[in-house]
Each structure stands twice: as C-alpha cells, then as structure tokens.
Amino acid sequence: MSDKPTMPRQTMIEFRDVHKYYGDYHALRGINGTIRAGEFFSLLGPSGCGKTTLLRTIAGFEGIDKGAVLIDAKDMAKVPANNRPTNMVFQSYAIFPHMSVGENVGFGLRRDPRSKADKAKAVEEALEMVGLKGYGARAAHALSGGQRQRVALARALILKPKVLLLDEPLSALDKKMREHMQVELIKLQRQVGITFVLVTHDQEEALVMSDRIAVMFEGEIAQLADPETLYRRPNSKKVADFIGTMNFIPAVVISETGGQIEVDAKGLGRAILEMDQCPAGQGDAPMVGLRPETLTLMYPGQTTTERTVDGVIDEVIYFGDMTYYDVYLGGTDVEVRLSMRNTPGRPILDVGTKVDVAWSPSALVLFR
Amino acid sequence: MKSPGLRAYAIGYLIFLYAPIVLLPIFAFNDSRIIAFPLSSFTTNWFADMWADRQLWQALRNSMIISSSTAVIATVLGVFGARASTRYSFPGKGGLVGLIMLPLVLPEMIVAMSLLVVLLAISVPLSIFTVILGHVLITTPFAVAILSSAFQSLDKSLEEAAYDLGEGPVSTFRLIILPLVAPGIISSLLICFTISLDEFIIAYFLAGADTVLSSYIYGQFRFPAKVPAMMALGTILVLVSVTLLSIAEFFRRRGIAKTGGKDTGGFL
Numbered sequence: 001m002s003d004k005p006t007m008p009r010q011t012m013i014e015f016r017d018v019h020k021y022y023g024d025y026h027a028l029r030g031i032n033g034t035i036r037a038g039e040f041f042s043l044l045g046p047s048g049c050g051k052t053t054l055l056r057t058i059a060g061f062e063g064i065d066k067g068a069v070l071i072d073a074k075d076m077a078k079v080p081a082n083n084r085p086t087n088m089v090f091q092s093y094a095i096f097p098h099m100s101v102g103e104n105v106g107f108g109l110r111r112d113p114r115s116k117a118d119k120a121k122a123v124e125e126a127l128e129m130v131g132l133k134g135y136g137a138r139a140a141h142a143l144s145g146g147q148r149q150r151v152a153l154a155r156a157l158i159l160k161p162k163v164l165l166l167d168e169p170l171s172a173l174d175k176k177m178r179e180h181m182q183v184e185l186i187k188l189q190r191q192v193g194i195t196f197v198l199v200t201h202d203q204e205e206a207l208v209m210s211d212r213i214a215v216m217f218e219g220e221i222a223q224l225a226d227p228e229t230l231y232r233r234p235n236s237k238k239v240a241d242f243i244g245t246m247n248f249i250p251a252v253v254i255s256e257t258g259g260q261i262e263v264d265a266k267g268l269g270r271a272i273l274e275m276d277q278c279p280a281g282q283g284d285a286p287m288v289g290l291r292p293e294t295l296t297l298m299y300p301g302q303t304t305t306e307r308t309v310d311g312v313i314d315e316v317i318y319f320g321d322m323t324y325y326d327v328y329l330g331g332t333d334v335e336v337r338l339s340m341r342n343t344p345g346r347p348i349l350d351v352g353t354k355v356d357v358a359w360s361p362s363a364l365v366l367f368r
Numbered sequence: 369m370k371s372p373g374l375r376a377y378a379i380g381y382l383i384f385l386y387a388p389i390v391l392l393p394i395f396a397f398n399d400s401r402i403i404a405f406p407l408s409s410f411t412t413n414w415f416a417d418m419w420a421d422r423q424l425w426q427a428l429r430n431s432m433i434i435s436s437s438t439a440v441i442a443t444v445l446g447v448f449g450a451r452a453s454t455r456y457s458f459p460g461k462g463g464l465v466g467l468i469m470l471p472l473v474l475p476e477m478i479v480a481m482s483l484l485v486v487l488l489a490i491s492v493p494l495s496i497f498t499v500i501l502g503h504v505l506i507t508t509p510f511a512v513a514i515l516s517s518a519f520q521s522l523d524k525s526l527e528e529a530a531y532d533l534g535e536g537p538v539s540t541f542r543l544i545i546l547p548l549v550a551p552g553i554i555s556s557l558l559i560c561f562t563i564s565l566d567e568f569i570i571a572y573f574l575a576g577a578d579t580v581l582s583s584y585i586y587g588q589f590r591f592p593a594k595v596p597a598m599m600a601l602g603t604i605l606v607l608v609s610v611t612l613l614s615i616a617e618f619f620r621r622r623g624i625a626k627t628g629g630k631d632t633g634g635f636l
Contacts, residue, residue, distance in 0.1 A: 061528055081531045094529035098547045108533035159533065 009036035012072060012163060012195045013058060019066035020053055020219075027053050028064070029219035035163075035197060035212075040189050042198045042206040045216035046242070052167060054216070055199045059165050060084045072162055087156035088165040091172070093148045095140045095155075101127070102136030104151055108159045126154040129188070146177050157192060164189075166198045170205065182208050203243045207231065215239050231291075235279035237367040240289050247290045247336040249329075253368065263288060263366060267329030267336075268309055271361035278366040286368040294363035295338035297325060298356040299346070306358040313353045323348055327357055389606060396599040403595055414600040421597065427584035430496050431565055434580060438503040439561040445504070446511025446556055447549075453512070454519040465512075472509040479506060480573040487574070494576025502570035507560040514559065518552025551620045558616045562609070 013035040020028035028050050035041045043051035056062040057069050060081030069076045071085060087108070096104050106123040114122070127133055130150035135143075140151065149169055156164055166185075170178045186209055189196045200206050206213045207227045214224040223235045234240035237248065251265040259275045265288045298308060314335060315326035322339050329336060338357065340346070349355065395403050399411035418424060452458075453465050471479060483502050492498060522545065530540040546553075571580045579587075585601065588594040 059528075059532060061531075081528070082534050082536060086532075088529070088532045090525040090529060092523055092525050094523060094525040096526060096529070096544060107530070111534055155529075155533070 009038060011035070011070075012037040012039075013197070014070040014073075015054075015067070016070070017067035018054070018057060018064050018069060020050075020057065020062060021065050027219050028057070031067070031219075031221060033214060033221055033224050035195060037162075037195055038193050039211040040186065040196045040198070040209055042200055042210040042213045043216060044200055044203060044206040044213050044242075047201055049216040050219040051199045051201075051216050055088075055165050055167055055197060058084075058163065058197065059086050059088050085162040086165055087159055087161040087163075088167065089149070089152045089156050089169045091167045091169065093152040093169075093172075095143070095148050095151055097141045099140055100136065101132065101138045101140050101143070101151055104140050105136070105154045105158055107155060122158060126158040129157065129191070130154045131184075145173055146181065149173070149181065153188070157194070161194065163195045163197060166196060168199055168201070170200075171202075178205075185209060207243070215242060217242075233276060233279070233365060234289070236282055237284060237287065237289070240365065240367065245292050245337060247292065247295075248287045248367070249290065249334055249336065251286045251288045251366065253286055253366075261366060263364075265364070267332040267334035268359065269307075269330075271364060273361060273364055273366055277362070277364055278368075281368045284368060286366065289365040289367060290336065290359065290363060292324065292337045292339040294359065295336060296358040297327075297338060297340050297349070298358055304358040306360045308356045308358050311355055311357050313349055313351055313355060316348060316351055318348060325349070325355075327355065329357065392599050392602040392606060395596060396603040398596070401593055401596060403599070414596040417597040418600045423579070424584065424597075424601070427579045427581045430575075430578050431581035434496050434499050434503060434571070435561045435564040437500045438507055438564040439557045441500070441504045442507040442511045442560040443515070443553060443556045445508050446515045447553070449508070449512040450515035450519045454516055454522075455524070468512055469509045471506045472513075476506065476567070476569045480570045483570070484573050494574055494578075496575065496578050496580070498574040498576070499571050499578075499580065502574050503564040503567060506567070506570065507563050510559055510563060511556040514556045515549065515552050518549040522548055554616055554619050558612060562612075 011034045015031040015033050018028050018031040019026070031050075031054060043054055045051045053062055057064050058071070058076075060076065060079065064077075076084060096107065099107070102120075102123050105126050106119055109119045109122060112119060123136060124133070127135055130153050132147065132150050132154065135147070135151075140148070143151065149172075152169070169185075170181055173181060182205060185196070198206070198209060207230070210227055212224065212226050213230055214221045215230065216222065217238055223230060223239045225233075225235075230239065230243055234243060234246075240246040240248075249265045249267060251263045254262040254264055254270065256262075261273045261275070261278050262270060263273060263286070264270050268288075271288075296304070296306070298304060309330050311327040311329045313325050314328055315324075317324040317326075321342060323342055324337055324339050326335055326337050328334065336357075342348070394407070396414055397410055397412065398407045399413070400408040449465075449468055453461065479502065483498070483505075487494065487498055526544055526548070527540055530544045531537075535543065566582065568582045568586065572583045572586075575583065585598055588598050
C-alpha cells in the first residue's frame with residue numbers, strides 16, 4: 001500500500017532455485033525471489049499452480065528437492081516445521097475441536113517457561129487483538145466461521161513469529177465477511193508488523209491486501225511486483241488475463257527504434273509505445289492490451305484531448321455503480337469492453353448506438 | 369409402516385430375536401431343574417451354585433485374560449494399521465490392507481484348523497496364549513475398520529497445526545490425535561473384547577487343557593442339573609454387556625458433543 005511508512009526493508013524470506021517433485025510431477029520449477037521483512041506478500045495463481053506448495057515449503061511441511069529456502073538469512077533445509085520462526089493460519093483453520101478457545105490460542109505456549117498467569121494474560125491479549133476478548137472459556141467448535149478464523153489468527157500470532165503464513169484464509173467466508181476480514185487483516189498486519197505471506201486464487205483479494213504479489217503459473221513465478229505494476233504493466237498476456245479484465249487487440253509492430261516501438265493495432269490505428277509498455281517477448285503473435293477503464297465513451301457534445309475512434313455498441317451490461325459496454329471499433333471485428341461509472345445525468349446507452357471511444361497510447365501494453 | 373402385515377412381521381422378528389434372552393433371567397430365578405413352563409417358585413439358589421463353581425471361575429478368569437489381552441493387542445495393532453492406511457501411501461498398500469482385512473470373511477473354522485496345524489508342527493503348547501494369538505488375528509480387522517473411520521475423519525491440518533505451534537510427533541499424537549480418536553479406540557476395545565469373549569471355535573481348538581467361558585458353558589449343557597446355573601450366568605453376562613455398551617455409548621456421545629460433531633448413530 002502506498003500510504004504505508006517507507007522503511008528500510010531487509011530480506012525475510014529468500015527462494016533460491018527451489019524445485020519440488022511429486023513423483024514425476026514437477027510442482028515447483030525453479031522459484032527465485034525474496035519476501036521483505038514486514039511486508040504483506042501474496043502468492044497468487046490458479047489452483048494447481050504451486051502456490052500452496054511454495055507456502056508449505058516455508059512452513060516446513062514440504063521438503064524441497066533442489067535449491068534453498070532461507071528465512072532471516074538462515075537455510076531452513078534442516079529445520080523442521082516445529083522449530084521454524086513461522087506460524088500458519090490453515091485453510092480449514094485447524095481449530096482443535098476438543099479444546100476451548102483459550103486452550104487453542106495458548107497451545108503454542110506449552111513450552112514457554114513463563115508462569116501460568118503470564119500465559120493466561122498473553123492469551124487474553126491475543127484474543128483482544130483479534131476482537132474476541134472474553135471468548136477464552138468458550139468451546140471452540142461452537143464458533144462461527146469468522147470467529148474460528150480469528151482464533152486461528154490469535155493462535156498463530158501469540159508466538160510472535162517472524163513470518164505469518166496464511167493459506168487461503170478467507171475462501172470459506174461469504175462475500176461480505178470476506179471483504180470485512182480483508183480490511184481487518186491489513187490493519188492487523190500494520191499493527192503487529194510481522195511479515196505476512198498470503199496464498200490466494202482471488203486476484204482482487206491479492207490486489208487489495210498486498211504490498212507485493214507473486215503471480216504463479218505451473219510451478220513458476222510469472223511476475224513479482226507491487227499491485228499497481230501488476231495491474232498496469234503485466235509482463236505477459238497470461239498475467240494480464242489473470243488479473244482483472246484486459247482487452248486484447250491484434251497488432252503489428254511497425255518499427256522499433258531507440259526506446260520506442262511503433263505498433264498498428266487493429267481498429268485503433270498506429271501508436272508509439274515507450275519501452276516500459278513492452279515487456280520481454282514470449283514468442284506470441286503481437287497484441288496490445290487495454291484495461292476497460294482506460295477507454296472512455298464519448299457522449300454527444302463532449303470533447304477530449306485523447307485520441308478517439310468510432311464504434312458501435314454491441315452489448316450493454318449494467319452493474320449498478322458501473323456499466324460495461326462491448327463496442328466494435330472503427331468498423332472492424334475488434335470488440336473491446338469498456339467500463340463507465342454511472343454518474344447522475346449520464347444515460348445508459350442502447351445497443352446499436354454509434355459512439356466515439358477515447359483512448360490513450362500510454363495505457364497500452366504490448367504483448368508479443 | 370403402513371401395512372399391517374409388515375408391522376406384524378417386524379414385531380414377530382423382534383420377539384424371535386429377543387424372547388430367548390428374556391427367558392434367561394426367568395429360568396435363572398425359577399426353582400426347578402427343568403427348563404420348561406409352568407414356572408415353580410422363586411429362588412436365587414442357581415446364582416449360589418454358579419458362585420460356588422470353581423471350574424467356572426477358572427474358565428471366567430481365562431476368558432477375561434484372553435478377551436482383555438485380545439482387545440488391547442488388536443486395538444494397538446488397529447491404531448497402527450488405521451493410521452498407516454489413512455495417512456500414508458506406499459507401494460502395495462491396497463494388497464496389504466486387503467490381507468489385514470481378510471480374516472473378516474475367512475471362515476473361523478479354517479483359521480482355527482490352520483493355526484492348530486502350524487502350532488502343533490512347531491510344537492507350541494496349546495494354552496490361553498495360543499487362543500489370544502487366534503483371537504488377535506480375527507479381531508484386528510474389526511479394530512482396523514473401526515479406527516480407520518476415526519482416523520479418516522481427522523483433519524490432517526490439525527496435526528500440522530500442532531507441529532507448527534512447536535510440538536513434536538509424539539506430543540502431537542498424545543495431545544491432538546489420541547483425544548480425537550478416543551471414541552474409536554473405546555469402540556474398538558469393546559467390540560474386540562466382545563467378539564473374543566463370544567468366540568467358540570478358535571477357543572475350543574486352541575485352548576488345549578485350559579477352558580474358556582464359551583466352551584465351558586457349552587460343556588455344561590450336557591448335564592441337565594447344571595443348566596439352571598448356566599441360566600444364572602447368562603443373566604449376569606447380559607447385564608454386564610448392556611452396562612458395557614451403555615458406558616461405551618456414553619463416551620461416544622460425550623466425545624461427539626465435545627468436538628461438536630454430528631451424531632451419525634452408534635451402538636444404541
């Protein structure tokens with residue numbers, strides 16, 4: 001998040017060419033990257049991409065076949081899960097059903113030499129931190145989903161780990177509760193200052209919560225960047241497609257000179273792009289990508305300094321706060337989706353209406 | 369139960385099933401050596417007879433040793449077997465589990481005969497020890513089956529959570545796994561005990577000079593004078609069985625209530 005205080009950030013976790021096999025299946029294919037101390041880091045990807053496996057190699061539940069995982073500059077190869085400076089919030093929460101809330105939260109203090117009273121105080125503080133003050137004596141199995149998750153959080157945080165690992169912790173909650181917990185988790189992370197590593201398949205959740213995100217496909221990190229870079233400058237068509245909505249328009253590269261590339265995008269025309277809009281080629285047919293909100297539908301009488309292209313509305317999708325329009329561009333078969341905020345006095349247009357669409361070359365990303 | 373025919377059938381079925389058991393206490397308190405109606409006067413002499421029967425006490429002692437040893441050994445083996453079959457995968461697992469479960473469908477006669485042949489061939493003297501061996505063989509599949517379902521319903525991440533919070537494998541087993549599978553362990557102990565106590569063929573074949581309860585009772589029925597005392601013994605066994613089952617059910621229900629699980633039916 002951009003409003004976080006900037007502080008010198010050392011490396012907390014480092015992956016060095018991490019490989020993992022399940023029999024013949026190559027689950028992790030050379031993971032490299034670092035997670036900084038105190039950041040909210042997300043591993044994002046579709047199911048089966050290896051994100052949970054990678055998280056479990058940090059926790060020590062999965063061994064690795066090649067490479068190294070370092071936590072706080074220490075190689076974890078020979079450190080078992082119960083001695084690592086990490087704690088985990090499990091997807092199922094893994095609340096011990098035969099114990100009370102307090103016993104669950106205090107479980108990790110069993111080997112703590114502190115007195116009974118001090119431990120009880122620590123449990124009460126941990127419960128207060130997650131908003132469950134006074135719940136200590138309750139039976140753990142009688143809690144709601146959101147409460148169980150808070151207990152799991154308190155139980156993991158009471159040991160003051162260097163890293164808190166969260167394995168899809170919000171996936172079992174309903175939408176309202178999920179959005180509420182997202183904000184609570186961000187606040188909690190700022191409060192405790194511990195490095196959080198979150199696994200999620202929900203790109204929106206990752207964008208909302210993370211300082212940085214590693215997008216994973218098929219056992220590899222496709223891109224590791226902050227949310228804004230991931231969204232505005234995805235480094236491949238795959239990442240662009242996975243995060244948010246992206247219009248892909250066939251294009252031809254006209255010339256490549258100095259720091260600029262000139263392309264001719266079907267329906268849009270020619271445009272000059274800076275190098276940061278052109279990630280390294282993947283060997284695909286060239287295409288430019290445009291986010292729906294970078295396109296603007298021009299109402300009669302409106303003017304713009306941006307470039308415009310004429311189009312015909314093919315589909316109107318009303319979302320309440322927003323309306324999505326699918327528009328054919330410049331008399332071609334290229335269809336783009338654009339989103340317009342439904343502000344007062346702005347009518348919803350009908351299918352078949354001829355419109356002008358404003359766009360800007362700086363919003364384009366070239367994939368090739 | 370709409371049809372009166374079905375209702376009559378159900379009632380008849382239950383009478384056929386339970387009436388003989390009701391007869392046990394009736395004749396145990398009936399002052400006549402002949403097991404027939406009409407009843408004579410009330411007596412508790414048969415219980416006194418039974419109480420004074422030294423051989424019976426010896427048979428009971430043997431049976432208790434056999435059944436409790438069998439229950440404990442089979443349940444311990446069952447814990448290992450169930451844990452291995454539900455948590456780990458290894459080559460040949462299917463075949464191995466199949467072999468463990470095979471005695472469930474193998475005629476006891478065959479088990480008893482083959483064990484007898486082997487034991488005689490390697491000249492192991494027949495005793496209650498050899499009966500325990502045979503009983504462990506036939507009760508282990510029950511233990512594995514009961515405990516597998518207990519282990520199956522255990523969320524793997526509970527163990528990982530305990531690990532994650534600093535516990536080792538032994539303390540994790542003691543603090544998390546054992547309490548959560550405890551109802552299964554109690555069920556397994558109880559069922560193995562009951563099967564072993566009831567078992568006749570293996571006990572008869574492998575006990576040698578030692579007598580166990582089942583073969584002793586069977587033997588006593590040859591002497592009409594001894595039959596009422598056996599009725600008294602039967603009455604006590606029924607009471608003990610019902611008590612044990614009730615205790616087991618109590619623990620099972622308490623376990624479910626404690627962990628907030630859903631009751632999916634038990635013994636009672």
